[in-house]
Amino acid sequence: MPELDNVMLSRMLTGMTLIFHIIFATIGVGIPVMISIAEFLGIRRKDPYYTLLARRWARGFTITVAVGVVTGTIIGMQLSMLWPSFMRVAGQVIALPLFMETFAFFFEAIFLGIYLYTWDRFKKPIYHWLLTIPIMIGSSASALFITTVNAFMNTPQGFDLVDGKTVNIDPIAAMFNPATPSKVFHVITSAYATSAFVLAAIAAVSYLLGRRGVYQAKALRLTIVSALIFSLGTALAGDISAKFLAEHQPEKLAAAEWHFETEKGADLLLYGILDENNEVKHAIRIPKALSFLAGNSFDTEVIGLNDFPEDEHPPLWVHYMFDLMVTIGMYMVAVPGIFILMWRVKKWNEFNKPLLWAVAAGGPLAMLAIEFGWIYAEVGRQPWILRGYMKVADAATHGEGVGLAFALFAILYLILAILTVVVLLKMFKRNPAEAEFEERYGEGTAK
Amino acid sequence: MSLDVLGITVLWIFLYGYLIVASIDFGAGFFAFYGKLTGKDHIINALISRYLSPVWEVTNVFFVFFFVGIVGFFPDTAYYFGTALLIPGSIALILLAVRGSFYAFGNYGSKDNIIFLFLYGSTGLLIPASLSTVLTISEGGFLEESGGKVIFLAKELFSSFYSWSVVLLAIVSVLFISAAFLTYYADRAADVEARGVLRKFMLSWSGPTILASLLIFISLKGHNPVHFENALNYWWMFALSLFFFFVATYLVYRKRNYGTAFIAVMLQFFFAFFGYGVSHLPYIIYPFITIQESVVNPTMGTALVIVFIAGLFLLIPSLLLLMKLFLFDAEYIKGKK
Numbered sequence: 207m208p209e210l211d212n213v214m215l216s217r218m219l220t221g222m223t224l225i226f227h228i229i230f231a232t233i234g235v236g237i238p239v240m241i242s243i244a245e246f247l248g249i250r251r252k253d254p255y256y257t258l259l260a261r262r263w264a265r266g267f268t269i270t271v272a273v274g275v276v277t278g279t280i281i282g283m284q285l286s287m288l289w290p291s292f293m294r295v296a297g298q299v300i301a302l303p304l305f306m307e308t309f310a311f312f313f314e315a316i317f318l319g320i321y322l323y324t325w326d327r328f329k330k331p332i333y334h335w336l337l338t339i340p341i342m343i344g345s346s347a348s349a350l351f352i353t354t355v356n357a358f359m360n361t362p363q364g365f366d367l368v369d370g371k372t373v374n375i376d377p378i379a380a381m382f383n384p385a386t387p388s389k390v391f392h393v394i395t396s397a398y399a400t401s402a403f404v405l406a407a408i409a410a411v412s413y414l415l416g417r418r419g420v421y422q423a424k425a426l427r428l429t430i431v432s433a434l435i436f437s438l439g440t441a442l443a444g445d446i447s448a449k450f451l452a453e454h455q456p457e458k459l460a461a462a463e464w465h466f467e468t469e470k471g472a473d474l475l476l477y478g479i480l481d482e483n484n485e486v487k488h489a490i491r492i493p494k495a496l497s498f499l500a501g502n503s504f505d506t507e508v509i510g511l512n513d514f515p516e517d518e519h520p521p522l523w524v525h526y527m528f529d530l531m532v533t534i535g536m537y538m539v540a541v542p543g544i545f546i547l548m549w550r551v552k553k554w555n556e557f558n559k560p561l562l563w564a565v566a567a568g569g570p571l572a573m574l575a576i577e578f579g580w581i582y583a584e585v586g587r588q589p590w591i592l593r594g595y596m597k598v599a600d601a602a603t604h605g606e607g608v609g610l611a612f613a614l615f616a617i618l619y620l621i622l623a624i625l626t627v628v629v630l631l632k633m634f635k636r637n638p639a640e641a642e643f644e645e646r647y648g649e650g651t652a653k
Numbered sequence: 654m655s656l657d658v659l660g661i662t663v664l665w666i667f668l669y670g671y672l673i674v675a676s677i678d679f680g681a682g683f684f685a686f687y688g689k690l691t692g693k694d695h696i697i698n699a700l701i702s703r704y705l706s707p708v709w710e711v712t713n714v715f716f717v718f719f720f721v722g723i724v725g726f727f728p729d730t731a732y733y734f735g736t737a738l739l740i741p742g743s744i745a746l747i748l749l750a751v752r753g754s755f756y757a758f759g760n761y762g763s764k765d766n767i768i769f770l771f772l773y774g775s776t777g778l779l780i781p782a783s784l785s786t787v788l789t790i791s792e793g794g795f796l797e798e799s800g801g802k803v804i805f806l807a808k809e810l811f812s813s814f815y816s817w818s819v820v821l822l823a824i825v826s827v828l829f830i831s832a833a834f835l836t837y838y839a840d841r842a843a844d845v846e847a848r849g850v851l852r853k854f855m856l857s858w859s860g861p862t863i864l865a866s867l868l869i870f871i872s873l874k875g876h877n878p879v880h881f882e883n884a885l886n887y888w889w890m891f892a893l894s895l896f897f898f899f900v901a902t903y904l905v906y907r908k909r910n911y912g913t914a915f916i917a918v919m920l921q922f923f924f925a926f927f928g929y930g931v932s933h934l935p936y937i938i939y940p941f942i943t944i945q946e947s948v949v950n951p952t953m954g955t956a957l958v959i960v961f962i963a964g965l966f967l968l969i970p971s972l973l974l975l976m977k978l979f980l981f982d983a984e985y986i987k988g989k990k
């Protein structure tokens with residue numbers, strides 16, 4: 207057991223806050239896109255069902271946004287409180303995207319406020335829809351900016367370190383470091399895909415619970431099609447990320463694949479266990495697939511962990527995080543694929559129970575993939591906080607009370623998690639879609 | 654203007670912005686809770702919620718802007734405060750989190766839940782109290798550097814007369830600013846009953862505000878004489894502040910020009926806040942950190958300023974749109990939209 211010193215506790219607290227924040231942040235990035243699509247369809251096809259979808263999603267969104275905002279505020283301050291030495295360097299080199307992010311927040315917050323309270327205030331509905339554009343730009347831009355900061359931690363550049371002082375600073379180079387393109391692409395596509403899946407899961411559950419109206423059917427089809435498109439994007443971006451790792455951060459890929467010897471035609475390992483001599487057992491082996499993942503050719507040379515000093519190896523359990531993420535990634539393509547196939551082929555019924563259950567499971571699974579992906583990315587960076595420059599162990603605060611802070615925040619997140627679920631359930635139970643439809647758009651059409 | 658002065662001015666302006674918008678929000682939470690307790694909630698709470706609902710998230714961004722900005726412009730400050738203020742900072746954060754999320758839970762979820770409302774109201778007073786202690790700490794005497802560590806002297810803080818007078822000022826100012834704004838808002842809504850209640854709030858918090866300000870001066874003299882002397886050099890700013898206080902109170906007392914009265918309140922705090930700030934310089938944290946020594950490297954500083962200016966071009970029109978729709982649209986305020 208590692209001892210619970212300040213470094214360990216700071217890592218735990220940072221990890222806990224981020225794992226909690228990313229749930230709401232992912233929703234915050236993706237749901238505005240889905241709301242925008244639904245509202246647009248509602249206007250284009252003059253179909254009030256889609257408009258109602260947009261309205262109801264937006265209403266639930268007010269709750270998750272609030273939790274996203276407060277947890278984001280927490281992690282923003284915690285970075286300075288727990289990693290002061292890191293932030294001192296970061297402030298000199300990578301403050302620019304952090305600063306830009308606050309403008310993105312302003313933009314998002316202002317237009318979200320306007321959007322939520324102006325449903326019936328504009329003469330033309332399309333004006334209201336236009337408000338979704340700055341919201342999407344704001345939230346996706348905030349994901350972009352914060353991800354560049356994280357990318358910088360993985361492949362720092364744009365400065366020189368001379369006697370512990372940062373010189374020759376180039377903020378633009380720091381922001382557009384080698385990790386930025388793949389990371390940003392993967393983070394944004396996976397947020398869209400996950401949000402689409404979460405909404406699809408909600409629709410599937412209400413369908414399974416016996417609410418089999420037009421509303422649920424339309425919701426399912428719309429979210430499933432979106433989920434398929436975004437999941438394909440996520441898989442593509444994941445593939446690009448792996449190629450990035452092979453080139454710029456090979457130890458992270460090697461740790462994920464238990465790949466010790468540098469070689470051509472490397473095999474891809476799925477699951478399995480590692481014995482005390484670092485021999486892999488019970489794994490599914492796909493010949494040469496790792497080489498393909500790393501460089502689009504079956505004889506790409508893949509650098510192994512043994513090329514790195516022992517004390518710079520990331521923990522090897524990240525293998526499971528990587529595998530779980532990829533497995534869920536396949537699932538997220540397969541399930542919507544089957545759904546759409548059954549929908550297109552006339553004699554099949556896509557609303558069958560097993561498939562709906564699979565969709566329902568997809569929501570939580572997608573969110574888990576986000577968590578696994580981040581844990582892999584973050585733990586796989588160990589022992590570095592700034593790869594090649596500063597180790598995590600040298601960056602933590604010397605202040606007292608990290609353990610107490612951890613306990614306080616753990617309680618806070620627990621309460622927030624419970625209340626979020628309770629409040630959301632209450633909100634939608636009290637006001638079912640059919641009833642709201644009748645009330646807004648009159649008789650007859652619902653059901 | 655040199656980069657350090659420019660940086661601190663930008664940050665101070667945003668902190669001033671936060672002071673105003675957050676005070677309105679914090680005080681409103683307290684009044685909403687108080688309204689519920691005294692059975693006046695049907696008079697004022699709908700009005701309050703009509704203003705707060707669309708803007709609370711924007712209020713929070715002002716705060717985020719400030720602490721991200723300070724890491725960017727003055728990275729060493731973040732280092733000192735970060736190390737020293739883990740526990741007090743965490744408590745302030747938890748209060749902020751409880752407040753923000755419970756507002757959403759209460760307002761969009763379970764309407765009129767008294768516990769949500771209580772937490773929302775009481776955190777509205779506790780947060781300004783805890784945030785204001787950061788300013789107190791920047792006056793010096795509460796941080797100690799030894800062996801490369803920065804230590805926070807909590808006992809000194811809790812037993813300091815100066816520190817408590819700052820807390821007092823923070824709380825009464827929040828209530829005063831908030832009441833002044835809501836009186837104006839109620840007037841726009843032509844809601845005579847609510848205006849009457851809020852106007853009384855505003856007037857009854859005016860005396861305490863000015864007394865608490867005087868108390869600050871007296872205790873600052875004892876706590877940090879250098880700063881006190883410096884403040885006297887800017888006496889005219891404090892005099893202007895006092896002048897605008899009288900203008901605001903007079904107008905509200907005479908039941909006229911509530912809009913002008915609120916602008917006067919803003920000016921009152923503008924002059925006091927900037928008088929305080931400018932006499933605090935060059936120190937950010939007395940006596941450890943000055944703006945000249947801790948300012949970020951010029952390349953980053955310039956980049957931040959460029960982004961800031963570009964950002965304002967986005968921000969100002971958007972804020973104006975927000976205000977036009979929710980502050981100056983009489984129909985909306987009256988609840989007809």
Ligand code: HDD
Pocket residue numbers: 360385388389390392393396397399400440441443444445447448451458531532534535536538572573575576577578579580581582583
């Ligand atoms: C819905 C979520 C999701 C799904 C289905 C996938 N990923 Fe992923 N993955 C993420 C969500 C995610 C993430 C949360 O967005 C991460 C964490 C850090 C990052 O940059 O993105 C991530 C990181 C990440 C990394 C590390 C990048 C780095 O550290 O720079 C690699 C190599 C992959 N992924 C590869 C894949 C592959 C080959 C997938 C196959 C389908 C896949 N991911 C599916």
Ligand code: HEM
Pocket residue numbers: 217218220221222224225226227228285289292352353355356577580581584585587588590591598
């Ligand atoms: C939001 C999604 C994220 C999640 C779920 C996440 C998760 C984690 C986890 C689990 C750790 C602990 C790793 C360990 O101790 O082994 C960690 C550490 C850390 N993360 Fe992330 N992370 C996320 C994004 C980010 C971003 C965008 C940044 C950059 C601003 C960042 C900065 C850090 C820092 C500074 C640490 C502490 C140093 C370290 O342990 O390496 N994280 N994160």
Ligand code: HEM
Pocket residue numbers: 224227228230231232233234235270271272273274275276277278279280281282285311315345348349352353393710713714717
């Ligand atoms: C890649 C991972 C992250 C993503 C995609 C992300 C995205 C978001 C989004 C979309 C929001 C707006 C709230 C919402 O709509 O739900 C938000 C809030 C926030 N996030 Fe994150 N975030 C991430 C990680 C971080 C990290 C590491 C930090 C710390 C530097 C951070 C700081 C903040 C802050 C300060 C807020 C509150 C903003 C406000 O007041 O409006 N986020 N985040």
